[in-house]
Amino acid sequence: MTLKEKLKKLKKQQDEKNSPDWDNYKKVWVDSVNHLYGTIVNKWFKEYEKEGLMEFSIIPTTRMDPYIGEYITAIMEITLTNNKYLVLEPITAITADYDGKVEFYMRGNVYKKISILRKIIDEKKHEWIIAKSYDPKDHYKLDKKQLEKLIDKWLQ
Amino acid sequence: MVTINNEDLKSIYHYLLTIDNVIQKEIRHVKGNKSHLDKMVPEQLSKVYSTKEKTALKFVDNLTRTAYDNAVIALCATFERIVFAKYRTTYGTLKNLIKTNAHKPFDYFDSREKFIYDSIQYLSGIISLLEGIIDNDLLNKLKTIKDHRNYIAHGKRDSAPPAFDYSIDEIASTLDDVVREIER
Numbered sequence: 001m002t003l004k005e006k007l008k009k010l011k012k013q014q015d016e017k018n019s020p021d022w023d024n025y026k027k028v029w030v031d032s033v034n035h036l037y038g039t040i041v042n043k044w045f046k047e048y049e050k051e052g053l054m055e056f057s058i059i060p061t062t063r064m065d066p067y068i069g070e071y072i073t074a075i076m077e078i079t080l081t082n083n084k085y086l087v088l089e090p091i092t093a094i095t096a097d098y099d100g101k102v103e104f105y106m107r108g109n110v111y112k113k114i115s116i117l118r119k120i121i122d123e124k125k126h127e128w129i130i131a132k133s134y135d136p137k138d139h140y141k142l143d144k145k146q147l148e149k150l151i152d153k154w155l156q
Numbered sequence: 157m158v159t160i161n162n163e164d165l166k167s168i169y170h171y172l173l174t175i176d177n178v179i180q181k182e183i184r185h186v187k188g189n190k191s192h193l194d195k196m197v198p199e200q201l202s203k204v205y206s207t208k209e210k211t212a213l214k215f216v217d218n219l220t221r222t223a224y225d226n227a228v229i230a231l232c233a234t235f236e237r238i239v240f241a242k243y244r245t246t247y248g249t250l251k252n253l254i255k256t257n258a259h260k261p262f263d264y265f266d267s268r269e270k271f272i273y274d275s276i277q278y279l280s281g282i283i284s285l286l287e288g289i290i291d292n293d294l295l296n297k298l299k300t301i302k303d304h305r306n307y308i309a310h311g312k313r314d315s316a317p318p319a320f321d322y323s324i325d326e327i328a329s330t331l332d333d334v335v336r337e338i339e340r
Binding site: 064065066083085087091092094095096097098101105107108109110115117131133134 | 180183186187188209210213214216217220300303312313314315316317318319320321322326
């Protein structure tokens with residue numbers, strides 16, 4: 001093997017080491033979204049569902065994102081009474097800052113929309129951030145209280 | 157609504173705001189009255205999206221998104237036209253300046269073309285020219301807008317979109333600020 005070939009082999013090994021495992025990234029993204037829906041349905045808003053104030057439905061959808069290609073994920077629709085619908089819709093698994101975006105909005109009301117961004121902490125941990133604007137000062141950790149506050153405001 | 161100084165940017169911004177305004181006014185009527193959608197769509201699409209309230213609302217959500225994507229493209233296209241016109245004018249001025257003032261061997265070897273070479277074809281080239289010239293925050297905003305434009309224009313497939321969508325006001329205002337900085 002010539003020196004050039006050896007150097008090329010070394011470079012290839014380094015490139016393989018540095019490039020993210022996009023298949024795993026895709027799987028983790030889909031799981032993260034499902035986990036978020038699970039938390040909302042089974043934990044945060046369970047009482048609303050029990051009292052018949054909210055109804056949840058999951059609608060499978062296909063996405064095509066840069067680097068990771070096509071995959072199946074789901075939109076979650078929250079039906080309130082009086083023909084009002086809230087939607088959690090995965091937009092992209094890859095974003096320039098943060099690590100994926102879900103939009104939360106009220107159907108038919110373009111100005112009632114907010115970005116929910118995934119922030120990867122480490123290989124096994126991530127958190128969701130509610131972003132009200134580009135300014136990091138307007139970014140808050142997503143929790144039940146934040147979500148309720150937002151819906152309350154939208155329903156005014 | 158924001159104040160835009162550049163005339164070209166101002167007019168496209170006003171058209172886009174008007175389109176958005178018309179859409180929003182019409183959309184309001186669809187809520188609670190799905191058949192209003194039939195008054196908005198072409199005749200051939202009548203009753204296609206208005207059979208169920210949820211379908212009608214989905215249609216208007218996507219209509220708004222499409223209008224937003226098109227607005228990003230239209231504003232960036234206008235900005236490109238403005239900055240490239242300015243770049244070509246500047247290039248021409250510099251070329252003439254050197255032609256008038258340069259001594260051999262510049263002229264002799266015809267090397268002045270290599271020093272001032274009209275090679276910038278894309279917005280990314282203009283952005284790299286502006287590095288260190290305009291305010292860093294403004295430049296970063298411009299890069300984000302350019303990335304967003306590329307993401308939309310290239311079929312949302314080969315680059316990462318920004319995490320947050322700038323409003324049409326923010327985009328128009330940022331592009332206008334860049335033009336003002338260039339003109340300074």
